[in-house]
Amino acid sequence: MQVNINKIAIKGFKGYVDECEFVLGKRTLVSGDNGLGKSSIGEAIAWAITGCDINGNEKATARLVNDKKPKLTEVVLDFEIDGTPQTLIRRKKGSSNEIYLNDVKVANNDISRDLYKSKDVFLSILNPYYFPNLAPKDAKNLLSSILKPISKEEIFAELGDFLKEKLEKNKFRTPETFLTDKRAELKDQEENIIFLEGVIEGAKPIDISERKSFDNTELKNLKEQLKTLESVIKDPKFDELENKKRKLQLEFSKGYFDVKPINDTKWHKAEKDSLLKRFKEIKVKISNLGKNVVTCDNCGNEIDLNATLKANLEKELKDIQIKGVAKKKEIEEWEKENEITKAENAKAVQEWEIGLKYQIEAIQKEISELAAEKSKEEESRKEKITSIKAKVLELDEEERKVFAHNSNIEALEKENEKIKHDIEKSKREIENSKLKIAELKVAIDAGKQYNSIKLKKQTDIIGKYLDKVELQFEKLTKDGELKDDFKILYEGREFNKLSNAEKIKAGLEMSNFVSNMMDLHFPVFIDNAESITVIQELDTQMIMAKVVEGQELKVEVLK
Structure with missing residues (x-):
């Protein structure tokens, strides 16, 4: 173009x-x-x-x-x-x-x-x-994009079957990244050997002391004694007395039921109040009745129409008064009778409560005397339990320490087995890494030779269009190895x-x-x-x- x-x-x-x-x-x-x-x-x-x-x-x-x-x-x-x-x-x-x-x-x-x-x-x-x-990296990438690609087959033909096989075995696909990847793998394997050698150096077996034994005969005997002492049966008389006491206390809480009944005056008082109310109403009616006089058309005499009504009301008023007085007298007699009954009931309740309290106190006294009798025996039993428990605790702690010691010994023995296994595993991995390193070095050398052949062919192509300019793609290191490089030289001098x-x-x-x-x-x-x-x-x-x-x-x- x-x-x-x-x-x-x-x-x-x-x-x-x-x-x-x-x-x-x-x-x-x-x-x-x-x-x-x-x-x-x-x-x-x-x-x-x-x-x-x-x-x-x-x-x-x-x-x-x-x-x-x-x-x-x-x-x-x-x-x-x-x-x-x-x-x-x-x-x-x-x-x-x-x-x-x-x-x-x-x-x-x-x-x-x-x-x-x-x-x-x-x-x-x-x-x-x-x-x-x-x-340099961008310049090389640009050159790679514009140069005519050189086929792998063409380079493999000059490389030889042995190195070609090594490259193919190592999945040689992208020449530009192959050496970088393989050098990274080589570094990983070398670092792995250093790491594994450090693991072996640090993985030294642990010094382990002897196991201990514990005779638990005394401990078993003491626990049996303790079980016997702690299982002492309580005197049944305690329960018998306590039951009697509880029954009497329950009876006391319910109260005395054998009392005489009290006459109920509530309804009589209501009846009296009703008569009084009616009495007052009739009295008001009589007061408000007055006269209602009319003249007879036949005889000419004056007649009071309210006289008969008034006489009937006065008669009813007198009857109500007689009934009210009688009801009042009846209520007073009942209330007097009730006062006598209440006094008799109070006396009966008091006498019942005094008798019940006496029975409860007598039972409590019997319980206290029995408790005092058993107290000395209980004190002796508790002293024995305390002494045996202290000894059991001491022997339990001794047994626990022996168990912990032996468990630690067992864990250390397992750890030593693991250390031994890890050392053997690390040694095998070191040998594997050494084999991989040898293989990688051959692959890297093959990759270098591949790039060298490719570079020579590319240089031949580039040289057709350059006069005094030369492109340098690699340099010789102090140890004689060719390293990737890129420089533009003009008449042999750097740009x-x-x-x-x-x-x-x-x-x-x-x-x-x-x-x-x-x-x-x-x-x-x-x-x-x-x-x-x-x-x-x-x-x-x-x-x-x-x-x-x-x-x-x-x-x-x-x-």
């Missing part, structure tokens, strides 16, 4: 506040004094295509765009892909970002997929400083020790290498081109930026 940029329009980008257009050719020289925007043209090309600055840093683009109102940044590229005209526009306004390819809005991934494959590939071609400044002119020349060779390997011929932007007098001619568009003191910015198509 051949890409040539014919024209670039820049607005609001770094120092280009107002829109500026520049026509670019196969060979273009951008010259002028410092700070006029020469390098910004290369930055604008990188930003328009990748969205990054020319060093691949996306976050650094904040320094490229316009932060003044109306905060619009736009770069337009008119270019050709294999002769077909294309237009790419990248615009940033405020926080929005837009990309248009031939008036169609696209995403960054679309441009990457269809145009430049990857940011690292594009910038390694556009910017000669980009690839040499990559971290970081080169002059600015030599760095540009080395970068141009790498740019040309990536371009030819990928068949992607992108423009190359050479900054600080005044540092070299002769610039290597590349089969692609070249834009050179030179400092010319005192000169205004000038963009000149040379070819």
Whole structure:
């Protein structure tokens, strides 16, 4: 793929506040004094295509765009892909970002997929400083992605059947990680041996004392004596007396039932109250009756209509009075009789309670005398129980200590068996680790030889496109081992020790290498081109930026 940029329009980008257009050719020289925007043209090309600055840093683009109102940044590229005209526009306004390819809005991934494959590939071609400044790991990964793969079968053919078998046995799948993985396994096995040797050193058998014995004959006898003493039967007379006492106390709590009944005067008093009430009502009626005189139509005599009614009420009033007096007398006689009965009942209850209390006290006295009699015997029995319990406790503790001692001996014997087993196991594991180490060392050596053959073949491919630049992928250590490494050498000198002119020349060779390997011929932007007098001619568009003191910015198509 051949890409040539014919024209670039820049607005609001770094120092280009107002829109500026520049026509670019196969060979273009951008010259002028410092700070006029020469390098910004290369930055604008990188930003328009990748969205990054020319060093691949996306976050650094904040320094490229316009932060003044109306905060619009736009770069337009008119270019050709294999002769077909294309237009790419990248615009940033405020926080929005837009990309248009031939008036169609696209995403960054679309441009990457269809145009430049990857940011690292594009910038390694556009910017000669980009690839040499990559971290060694990133540079090697980029080379691996662009170099033509070399098949395992091709390398195995040179490696030989023995080493090939060792690699396959060790699951050789990814050459890039095989040595790292196997060295990690080797380190694990070596550390395992050190650990196991420490286990063996620290696993020393424990010194164990002899077991002890305990004769429990005395303890059994004492426990039998104690059982006999503690099972003394209580005198049944105690229970007999206690039962009698409880029955009398229960009888006392229930009270004396054999009392004479008391006449109930409640209903008689109610009847008397009812007669009194009726008496008062009739008296009120008589008082309120008055006269009700009428004249007879036949005889002309005056007749009192209420006279008969009044006479009847007065007769009823007298009857009620006689009944009330009789009822009162009856109640008084009953109440007098009740007072006599209450006195007789109280005397009977008192005599009953005195007799019952006497019986209870007599029984309690008998219980106390019996208890006093048994007290001396009980005191002697308790002294014997206390003495025997103390001796039993002492012998129990002695038996417990003997048991604990023997249990500890048993545990230590088991621990010694485990230690012996662990030592034997560790020795077997050490031997297994030694066998694995020997196998891993052969596998690592096979992996090194595999990589060495692969490196030689890749170096042969790379050498076709490089002149004074050499890529170093490994170095020889003090102990004679080849270690993975990556350096860019120019005429045998490391890149970081080169002059600015030599760095540009080395970068141009790498740019040309990536371009030819990928068949992607992108423009190359050479900054600080005044540092070299002769610039290597590349089969692609070249834009050179030179400092010319005192000169205004000038963009000149040379070819």
